[in-house]
Each structure stands twice: as structure tokens, then as C-alpha cells.
Amino acid sequence: MTPAKGYTEMKDSGIQWIGQIPTHWLLKKAKYCVSITNGSDPKSEGSVPVYGSGSESFKTCGEYKEGPAVLIGRKGATLHIPHYIEGRYWNVDTAFDVKPQEDFSLRYYYYLACVFDYNYYISQTTLPGMTQTNYNNMKLPCPSLDEQSAIAAYLDTQCAKIDEIIAQAKASIEDYKQWKASIICEAVTKGLDPNVEMKDSGVEWIGKVPKEWKAIPLKVCTSKIGSGKTPQGGAETYQDNGVLFLRSQNVYNTGLELDGVYYISDEIDSTMKNSRVRYNDVLLNITGGSIGRCCLFDLPDTAANVNQHVCIIRTKPEILLPQFLRYFWNSAAGPMVIDQYQTGSNRQGLNFEQIGATHIPLCSIAEQRQIVAMLDQKCAVIDQLMAEKQSLIDDLESYKKSLIYEVVTGKRYIR
Numbered sequence: 082m083t084p085a086k087g088y089t090e091m092k093d094s095g096i097q098w099i100g101q102i103p104t105h106w107l108l109k110k111a112k113y114c115v116s117i118t119n120g121s122d123p124k125s126e127g128s129v130p131v132y133g134s135g136s137e138s139f140k141t142c143g144e145y146k147e148g149p150a151v152l153i154g155r156k157g158a159t160l161h162i163p164h165y166i167e168g169r170y171w172n173v174d175t176a177f178d179v180k181p182q183e184d185f186s187l188r189y190y191y192y193l194a195c196v197f198d199y200n201y202y203i204s205q206t207t208l209p210g211m212t213q214t215n216y217n218n219m220k221l222p223c224p225s226l227d228e229q230s231a232i233a234a235y236l237d238t239q240c241a242k243i244d245e246i247i248a249q250a251k252a253s254i255e256d257y258k259q260w261k262a263s264i265i266c267e268a269v270t271k272g273l274d275p276n277v278e279m280k281d282s283g284v285e286w287i288g289k290v291p292k293e294w295k296a297i298p299l300k301v302c303t304s305k306i307g308s309g310k311t312p313q314g315g316a317e318t319y320q321d322n323g324v325l326f327l328r329s330q331n332v333y334n335t336g337l338e339l340d341g342v343y344y345i346s347d348e349i350d351s352t353m354k355n356s357r358v359r360y361n362d363v364l365l366n367i368t369g370g371s372i373g374r375c376c377l378f379d380l381p382d383t384a385a386n387v388n389q390h391v392c393i394i395r396t397k398p399e400i401l402l403p404q405f406l407r408y409f410w411n412s413a414a415g416p417m418v419i420d421q422y423q424t425g426s427n428r429q430g431l432n433f434e435q436i437g438a439t440h441i442p443l444c445s446i447a448e449q450r451q452i453v454a455m456l457d458q459k460c461a462v463i464d465q466l467m468a469e470k471q472s473l474i475d476d477l478e479s480y481k482k483s484l485i486y487e488v489v490t491g492k493r494y495i496r
Contacts, residue, residue, distance in 0.1 A: 088491055094222065098198030102222045103491040112217035114185040117153075119213065120172035132166075133175035135159030145169040151179040151191045156210030163194035177213060184226045188233035189489065193221060196486040222490055232488055235495045243481045250470045250477075257470070261463045265412035268452050269405065270442045284440045286417040294444045299406075300437030305395035307433060308367065309356030309387040312349045319343040324350040325385035327358065329366040329374070332391055334411045335464065336376045337364075350386055356393065358385040361403045363394040365410060367431040373419045375410035377403055392436060401441075405449040408456050409441055 088103035095108070102108070111117070123131060127143030134154030148167045154160025155175050165188070172178050179194075181187040202215045224232070271279075272291045279289040282296040290296060300306065312318045312326075319326065323344040331338055350357070358364070358378045366374040368390045378385065387393060396403045409415065422435045444452075487493035 088494055091491070094220075094490075096220055098201050099220075099222060099490055101490075101492070103224070105224075106491055107223040108220045109223045110217065111219045111221050114182055114221055114223065115151075115187070115190055116180045116182060117177050117213055117216050118180075120155075120174045120176050120178065122173055123171050129169050129171050131171045131173060132164060133157065133173050135162045136164040142171050144171050146171060146178065149187055151187060151194060152176045153179060153194055153216065154211060160211055161197070161199045163191055165191045177216065185223075186226060186229035186233050188237070189229035190221075192233060192236050192485050192489050196482060196489065224491065228495075231495055236485060236488055239484060240481060243477050243484075247474050247477050250474050254467050254470050257463050257467045259413075261460055262411070262413040264459055264463075265408050265456055266414050268456055269409050269412055270414060272444060272448065273451060273455060282440075282442065286414065286421070287440065287442055290442050291444065294442055296440045296442055298437060299394070299439045299441050302401035302406075302441070302443065303394055303396050303437070305362075305393055306437050307355065308389050308392045309353055310389050312345055312353070316343075318345060318349055320346060323347065325358075325380075325383060327364065327378075327385055327387045327391055329369060329371045329388075329390040332364050332366050332371070332374050332376055334374055334376060337378070337380070345386060350384065353386050356387050358387060358393060359395065361398075363396065363403050363406050363410070365392045365394060365431075365436070366390060367392045367436070369429055372429055372431065373410065373415050375407055375415065377407050392431070392433065394436070399446070401443065402446065402449045402453060404453045406441070408453065 090104040091101040092104045094100060094102045120133075123129075123142030123144050125143030126141075127145075128141050129143065129145040130138035131140045131142050132138055132152050134152075134157040136159075146169065148170055150166050150170065152164040152166060152170075152172055153176065154162065155177055157175050160175075170178075179187070179190060181190065197219070199211065202219060203211060223229075270287055270290060272294070274291070278292040280292050282288060282290045282294075284296045287296055321344060323346050325339075326343045326345045327337070328343070331342055345353075360378060360381050360383075362378045364376055364378055364387065366372055394403075394406065396406055418439050419431060422431060423429065484493070488495060
């Protein structure tokens with residue numbers, strides 16, 4: 082790759098994450114470039130979008146501030162994600178709002194905020210955060226207003242192109258997910274023989290099934306449906322090794338995600354014997370936004386336990402293969418089952434009685450094995466396609482951030 086052409090004369094900024102900047106650029110504290118103010122909780126209902134840290138509105142209110150403005154995080158896991166707002170908005174106390182002072186481009190500030198090294202300034206507390214003083218005293222590279230405007234215009238154009246490709250890749254992933262779910266649903270409810278004689282299952286969301294199949298309550302096919310609890314003492318009991326302690330954030334349709342997993346001691350595990358996990362148990366998330374995510378516990382000879390948000394479903398393998406049941410929950414049928422229970426105060430929650438009462442399509446063990454083998458093969462192909470699209474997204478996001486950094490610090494010259 083040809084190196085990006087920068088300015089001829091550069092100087093050291095004295096700020097590690099900024100590095101060198103053009104000699105004719107200035108360094109100024111942010112408080113001399115922008116005005117940064119606190120957010121607060123709204124006091125009335127309305128249609129104005131409300132923001133915290135991150136770029137997503139999470140509710141609406143009646144009060145408003147007028148954009149354009151840049152929202153920057155005060156605390157939380159998404160404090161490093163700035164948001165540029167054109168119209169009316171409101172920000173709560175997890176975000177500051179930024180307005181430009183004279184001779185400074187707000188759009189240029191937004192792009193600077195996209196590449197701030199937050200770790201360089203962040204307040205190291207239990208919940209990492211940025212103070213108003215942190216932001217105000219941050220030194221910014223300051224070209225002339227004309228250069229700022231040119232930089233912002235260039236990045237608007239280039240980032241829009243990158244974002245369009247990213248959006249297309251994300252849309253492809255969603256299409257692949259739907260395709261995968263429909264293939265699974267067709268297999269676990271209709272079987273593999275397109276010419277087989279069908280009958281009404283008696284269950285509305287299942288519809289017709291092969292003549293030799295049954296639709297029976299899941300509790301008939303299982304020896305255990307239950308979950309665990311959070312140990313007394315909560316997070317203070319977690320440790321870096323010991324017995325795996327699985328939570329909903331570890332359970333995905335693609336399998337267990339163990340990055341950042343917690344452990345508990347053998348002593349605590351001994352008080353939670355009823356929620357110990359066995360090899361090939363089906364794990365189903367039963368609360369919150371991840372409700373319905375499901376995978377197998379496929380780690381042999383590994384001690385593990387779960388909290389109250391993850392349900393253990395232990396099948397009777399002579400009747401129901403755990404792999405077949407996992408595919409059932411992963412299919413388009415899974416959300417249909419969950420939706421029928423999600424009304425009123427029960428929304429985003431499944432209880433053990435509901436899970437046990439769920440009718441599942443059931444065929445012979447031999448046919449289940451054939452279906453699982455076919456789905457393993459087809460889903461692996463689809464998963465690979467999704468992984469390639471995700472890799473493209475990751476590469477583009479990385480390139481976009483590098484491009485922004487090079488341009489706003491003068492390492493790439495914009496004509």
C-alpha cells in the first residue's frame with residue numbers, strides 16, 4: 082500500500098496519541114474551542130429523542146435542546162462513541178453535549194472525538210468515566226477553520242462510502258441469519274423427505290408434520306428443566322479460575338462465548354449442586370434482551386454452573402437428542418414459542434413451566450441424527466459466509482478509524 086501523503090513540515094505535538102502534526106497547526110485545550118455542558122434527566126413526556134453515552138436514543142421526552150451538537154460519553158461501556166446530532170435532542174447525565182465556539186468546526190470536533198485515546202484521559206474507577214475537566218483540558222490539534230471544514234467535508238464523503246459498504250455487509254449477515262433459521266425450522270418441523278405424507282400437528286405454530294411424527298410437551302422428553310442463582314455475595318465471589326460460572330452473556334446461538342467468563346470456587350459450587358451443568362446439556366437464556374439464545378454445553382470433563390438467567394434443559398437421549406433440541410430453539414420456531422408467552426408483566430421472561438409445556442415436533446432418534454448431520458453441514462457453510470462478512474466489517478471499521486485519525490492529525494494531506 083502506498084503511504085498516505087502528509088504535510089511536508091511536521092512537528093511533535095507532545096501528546097502521545099496525537100503524535101506529529103503539521104508545523105502550522107496549533108494545539109489548544111478543548112475549552113477554548115468548544116463549550117461542554119452536563120446532561121440531566123428529563124422531567125416531561127414527549128417525542129424528543131433522549132441520549133446517554135453511545136449513539137442510540139433510548140427513550141423520548143418533552144424537553145429539548147437544539148442541534149447541531151456532539152454528544153460525548155461521561156461514563157459507561159460506550160462512552161468512547163460520540164454522536165453528531167442535527168435536530169432537537171436531550172441528553173441525560175451519562176453524556177455531555179458539545180457546541181462549537183467561534184472559528185471552530187463542530188463536525189471536525191466530532192471526527193476528533195471518534196479517535197480520542199480515552200484510556201489516556203479516563204478516570205480509573207469501578208465504572209470508568211470521563212469528567213468535564215478531562216474533556217475541557219484535552220489538547221486538540223487545531224488547523225485553520227477553512228482546513229477544519231475541508232477535513233470534515235472530506236471525511237463526510239469518505240466515511241459515507243465506507244458506511245454504505247458496512248451497511249450492505251450487515252444486511253447480508255441478517256439475510257444469512259434468516260436463511261439459516263428458515264432452513265433449520267423446515268428441517269426440525271418437516272423433516273428431510275419432501276414427498277413424505279403430512280398430518281396436522283395440532284399445534285398452530287408447528288402446522289403440519291410428517292405422518293409418523295408427534296408434537297409432545299418438552300417435559301416428557303427431559304429429565305431436568307431448571308436454572309441456578311447468583312451466589313450470595315454477588316460479583317465479589319467471582320474469581321479467575323475454578324468452576325465455570327455461565328451467565329446469559331456467555332450463551333449464544335453459535336455456541337459458548339467464554340471471553341471474560343467468571344469462575345466460582347468449589348465451595349460455592351457445592352452449595353449449587355442442582356444447577357451444575359453436564360456435557361451436552363442444552364442452555365437457554367430465559368430473561369432480558371438475549372431471551373431465546375441457545376447452545377449446547379460441549380466442554381467435556383469441565384465443571385460448570387449457571388445463574389438464574391440461564392435454563393438447563395437435560396434431554397432423555399433415548400427420546401430426544403440435545404443437538405436436535407438446540408436446533409429447535411435456534412430455528413424460526415424458537416422465537417414463535419417465546420412470543421406466545423410474552424404478554425404483559427411476563428414480557429422478556431420464560432419460566433420452567435412454560436418451557437416444559439412447549440410442544441416440540443418429535444421424530445425417531447435415527448431421523449433426528451440425519452437431520453442434525455444435515456444441519457451441521459449446511460449451517461457450517463452459512464456460518465462461514467457470515468464470518469467472512471463480519472471480517473469485512475471489522476476491516477472496514479478499522480480502516481475508517483485509521484483514515485479519520487490520519488486526516489484529523491494532519492498525517493494525510495487533504496487538498
